[in-house]
Amino acid sequence: MAQEATPLTMISEGKEVILLSVEGGLGLRSRLTAMGLKEGMKFKVLNNHKPGPCIILAGGTRLVLGHGMAQKIFVKKV
């Protein structure tokens, strides 16, 4: 891993990142996959109410990631 994993909550608005990992069980991970957010995928942070929820744009999908959720998502900057 070239760069350290950063929690999504730390990323500022407008930045593009790559999803490294999702902490918190298979259920959560498969949920995100089904909603179009996969590991290794590039996405853009549209809104970030630090330390709370984020809105991201992944593929054609806009997702709201709630308070607890955004903290479980680790990304690296592009």
Next chain:
Amino acid sequence: MDKKITIALAGNPNSGKTTIFNNLTGMHQHVGNYPGVTVEKIEGALNYKEYEINIVDLPGTYSLSAYTMDEIITRNFLLEKKIDVVIDIIDTSNLERNLYLATQLMELGIPLILAFNMYDLAKKGNFSIDKNKLSELLGMPIVFTIAPKQKGMNELLDNVIDLIEGKIKFNKITVSYGREIDEEIEKINNILRKDASLIEKYPIQWLAIKLLEGDKKVFEEIKSIAQFHELFAQVQASIQHLQGIFGDAPEAVIADRRYGFISGACSEALKKTYEVRHTISDKIDKVLVNKILGLPILFTLMWLVFKATFAISAPFMAVIEKAQGYLSNLVSGFFSQGSVIQSLVTDGIIGGVGSVLVFVPIIFMLFLAMALLEDSGYMARAAFIMDNFMHKIGLHGRSFIPMLLGFSCNVPAIIATRTIEDKRDRFVTILVNPFMSCGARLPIYTLLIGAFFSQKMAGNVLFSIYILGIAVAAIMAKIFRKHVFKGEATAFVMELPPYRIPTIKGLLTHTWERGSVYLKKAGTVIVLASIVVWFLSSFPRAPMQNQTVAENLEKSYIAKAGKAVAPVFKPLGFGDWKIATGLIGGVFAKEIVVSTLGTLYSTEENSRGLRSALRDAKRTDGNKLFTPLVAYSMMIFVLLYIPCMATIAIIKRETKSWFWAGFAAVYTTAVAWLVSFIIYQGGRLLGLG
């Protein structure tokens, strides 16, 4: 005889299933622009060619790994019922993600048709699809549809029939998961095939994949089979084996292969890769969900809603009020003066039902405003904006949508909690929902505000009631989360739909579908309640002496009952028997509070408005019954006390427990009494009345 077939509509949330369902069946099921509008399966029927088609609209789901309650409904239905064809509604502008569900539906072995919906929007984004090619690659028919314009509907039905009659073949293409995974699937299949009941009930291939994916619910369901131990050991071994090879859970690898299959097909059949669309939505969101501005804008919007509902509906209400007085005078001329039947019709029915009908304009205005929020796409934004606040009270943003919906009616709002995955979150959201002031409570506020507050203050007073409801809900949620439903707040993820400009037709349909419920109630329950109240207030009828109507009323059955209860409300400022009677009636439906007052006061003050009758109402000591403080205290009590019967029944159904239904009835009333007590006594200490 027509041939009977059953088809189901499946697809991601907010992909337009219900709009297509409405188009096909001519029904008017509720649609909206946020995920999770449909949480129950809805059935309808239509006749097409020689077929009688039974059609089922299923709650939206992202995959067949059921996660929330509404998704479980979808999965179980697809597994258990004999369905001839499934139509998977695809949001074309988000093709790959939507096809993910399709790859899983394929494994169920039910003939599948893909409806590429909102094709027009996708086309705008520089995007075109080679339909035949993609159809061939996926092994199933594809139909382009534009649901709001009713385009593609007949073609969909033609394809259904062609599939059934075998004119087009459903090529069962399976996603290749690679040699290693396929081998393990086969090993699991071999064990599964030993049990005949399983083969009967499940598509074996699908079952094996779900087991490899570690789906807990599926494990639960097949626990009782004889070979469970053998099966469990094999699944564990397979998972470990695959984990060793791939360095990742098989589940993740399987998901990758599905997406791989999809992007393989798409890369051949999509003429241009699509660019990210709805940039207008992003621009709007820069402001509307801004970290600093988001919350003030949300509250300003709500304040505007209440201000506008009041202002716009006032003239209409005045007209209806006048008409009611006119009608009452006119009708009473048909009957002999002072007869029982005249009293029943004018005092009982026109007085009772009329007092409820007066509020039709304001209720319709509120429902229109709610429809605007739902159809535009703002609902999901509100969930995002409120997430931090909701987190502080132990819930998350998803719970805010049912709370907002509660402003229309608590019954559908409580059903809407099915989209909340965690049971504790869901129960807390259900239990505090009655504090969200529903439309049926609006007449009581309007009546009292109109009588005791200035026109200028009206909107603000109303707004403060709703805010107080939210505040009490927040405090109670926090308490429940801390002491009853303990545990950490769970994570939430939700899709954010692009903004859409609501259509006039859509808005009117929504307003009508909810408003007509209110009208229907006025024509049924309220008529009945008015007659009952009239009867109880007119009897025992004193012999025709020189007793006044008011004196008669004081001796009626209802006065006796009301007087027994009234002392309970004395510390709250409204220990009057008529009010007490109205509040008891409100247990059945909130409108009955107003209709009861209408009947009771019209006996006394014939043909004069209920508002001025309340203004003149006196206590036993001769002082005026109402001051603005008393009126406010009463409105707060109405806001918070026992939810109506329908709401209690729905709490019972959704929690599957009489305990929680009973609990909701009791604790809300206790909270109502306490808060009203604080407001009234506190207000008096401050010299407010």
